[in-house]
Amino acid sequence: MTAASRMSDLALITGGAGFVATNVADRLLRLGCRVRLFDNLSRAGVDQNVAWLEAEHPGRVELVVGDVRDAAALREAVRGTTRVFHFAAQVAVTTSLGDPFLDFEVNARGTLNLLEALRGLAAPPSLLFTSTNKVYGELEDVRLLARGRRYEPLDAELAARGVGERRPLDFQSPYGCSKGAAEQYVLDYARTFRLPATVFRMSCVYGPHQFGTEDQGWVAHFLIQALQGRALTVYGDGMQVRDVLFVEDLVDAMLLAHDRIEDLAGRAFNIGGGPDHTVSLLELIELLGEMLGGRPAYALEPWRPADQRYYVSNTGRFSAATGWRQMTSVREGLERLVNWLVEVNAARAPLPEIVGSRVAS
Numbered sequence: 001m002t003a004a005s006r007m008s009d010l011a012l013i014t015g016g017a018g019f020v021a022t023n024v025a026d027r028l029l030r031l032g033c034r035v036r037l038f039d040n041l042s043r044a045g046v047d048q049n050v051a052w053l054e055a056e057h058p059g060r061v062e063l064v065v066g067d068v069r070d071a072a073a074l075r076e077a078v079r080g081t082t083r084v085f086h087f088a089a090q091v092a093v094t095t096s097l098g099d100p101f102l103d104f105e106v107n108a109r110g111t112l113n114l115l116e117a118l119r120g121l122a123a124p125p126s127l128l129f130t131s132t133n134k135v136y137g138e139l140e141d142v143r144l145l146a147r148g149r150r151y152e153p154l155d156a157e158l159a160a161r162g163v164g165e166r167r168p169l170d171f172q173s174p175y176g177c178s179k180g181a182a183e184q185y186v187l188d189y190a191r192t193f194r195l196p197a198t199v200f201r202m203s204c205v206y207g208p209h210q211f212g213t214e215d216q217g218w219v220a221h222f223l224i225q226a227l228q229g230r231a232l233t234v235y236g237d238g239m240q241v242r243d244v245l246f247v248e249d250l251v252d253a254m255l256l257a258h259d260r261i262e263d264l265a266g267r268a269f270n271i272g273g274g275p276d277h278t279v280s281l282l283e284l285i286e287l288l289g290e291m292l293g294g295r296p297a298y299a300l301e302p303w304r305p306a307d308q309r310y311y312v313s314n315t316g317r318f319s320a321a322t323g324w325r326q327m328t329s330v331r332e333g334l335e336r337l338v339n340w341l342v343e344v345n346a347a348r349a350p351l352p353e354i355v356g357s358r359v360a361s
Contacts, residue, residue, distance in 0.1 A: 009033040012081040012125075014068055014114065015088035017046035019210040019217065020130070022053060023247045024085055024254060029057045036062040038077045039088070045211030048344075052209070068110030074117040083258050084127045086114055086186075089179070091216040093134070093306060096175035107178035108185070115189045115197075126261040127197035128254055131183035131268070135201060136163060137170030139308050150241050150280035151310045162243065162275050162314035165201075165268060173306040183268060190266035198257055198264040203272025203313045206333060207247030208340035219244060219284070223337055225296065226288050232298035236307060238282040243273035243312040246333035249326045256322045263321060272313030277330055287331065291338065 011028050013021045016037025025035045041047060053061045066073035068088045078084065089107050090096065096103035111129065118124045142158065144151040153159045171180040183199045190197040204219060206212075212220030225232050253271055257264055279287070289295030319325055328336075 009082045010036060010080050011083040011085065012036045012038060012077055013085045013087065014038045014074075014077075015086075016063070017041055017050045018043065018087055019049070019207075019220075020205060020247060020250065021085065021087050022049040022209040023207065023251050025053055025061070026056065027251050027255070029053070029060055034060065034062070036064060036077065036081065038064045038066050038068075038074075040067045041065060043211075048211075049209050068113055069105050071113040071116065074113050075120065078114070078117045078121060078125070081125045084114070084118065084125050085254065086111065086127060086129045089130075090175070092213075093173045093175045093304065096173055096178065097305065100174035103174045103178045104181075107175070108181045111182035112185055115185060115195065118195055118197075119189065119193050124195050126258045126265075127186065127195060128257050129183060129186045129197065129199050131199050131201045132176070132179045133163070133201055133203050133270070133272070133308070133311050133313065134173065134176040134306065135169050135171055135180040135183065136167050136308075136311075137172040137176065138306050139163070139311065142310060144310055146239060149239060149282035149286070150278075151239050152241070153310060160275060161316065162272075162312035163270065164314040165270055165317055176306060187266055187268060196261045196265045198261060198266070199268040200253070200257070200271040201268055201313075203270070203311065204242045204244045205247055205250050205272075206244055207337055210247070210337070218281075219334075220337060220341075222281075222284060222288065222296070223334070223341060226292060227338070227341060230296075232285065232296050233301055234281050234285075234298050235301050236281075236303040236309070237300065238285070238298070239280050240307065240309045241278050241280045241312065243275070243278045244330060244333070245271070245273040245277065245326060246328035246336070249328050252327075253318065253322070253324050256324050257318075260322055267317075269318040269321075270313040270315055271318060272315060273326055273330070274315045275312055277326055278312055279330055287334065291331075291334065 017039040028035050090103045143154040171177045186197050189195045206219035210217050210220040
């Protein structure tokens, strides 16, 4: 991409004040692109992300305060765009259980509003939609073995490569249903209306600018709680395994997806850390103990609905199509997130040697 083309490139990011969006926006702005953030600013902490972007890139960040449930606002927001990153969502399974209508309106109806807005353009921009591994359900048929502080699949192929896109869809929980419906609409609009759109089925992502909670962004949530000297809550037995992906590696994948949209349109890809970047909750707690000089206390609570005991992404399809691969080890990524949390005073560490200092990398 030439300097001239970058200056003419206008990216729309829905949910633009969120964690992943902030990292994408920063990368695009540093490349010389223009960025329009579309966000209702309802999530705690996102105003800090907007303030940081505006300070880093003065006069170059366009913020549109709006909601994806507002079709007219989206029709205005997509005008003049060349790339769209659709991150706006209701992100918590627990919230979807309490208010399925809200979950549907934001995730499914909001996505359909965006697709219709794009379909109305003479030259629709490329679209990347972030779905979730929850579209595969609880994976109840996957036989597991408890080994050490983690579960491992008995199936050698699954253990070596992770869950692939050939896995049958099995929407579970209202959240899984709304995100699954949304991604299927994106894939169909690519096929039926020829929109240049693709889908990422996301695993766990972590990194700077993440203000995690128990329901979403659990890696950052664990770090924040540990730095503040608070006990962690672990749902289930803590041996459940996830593949974790550092956000800068994800941004690389997202930019590649837009660059290769002609080849990727109408396809869904599993995106995560893969088999080489896995951790169980108990293993993460032990790792935090090594990094921070003392293992955080934790308490066990019952399993939550639709909680997968094992999920690891097979990212081979996307890697084969683009050459992308994960570059950041779990420990390196955690150290960088700890350093960011300390630097911005997002967490107050109980030990003087942590406050105002950095974890050695």
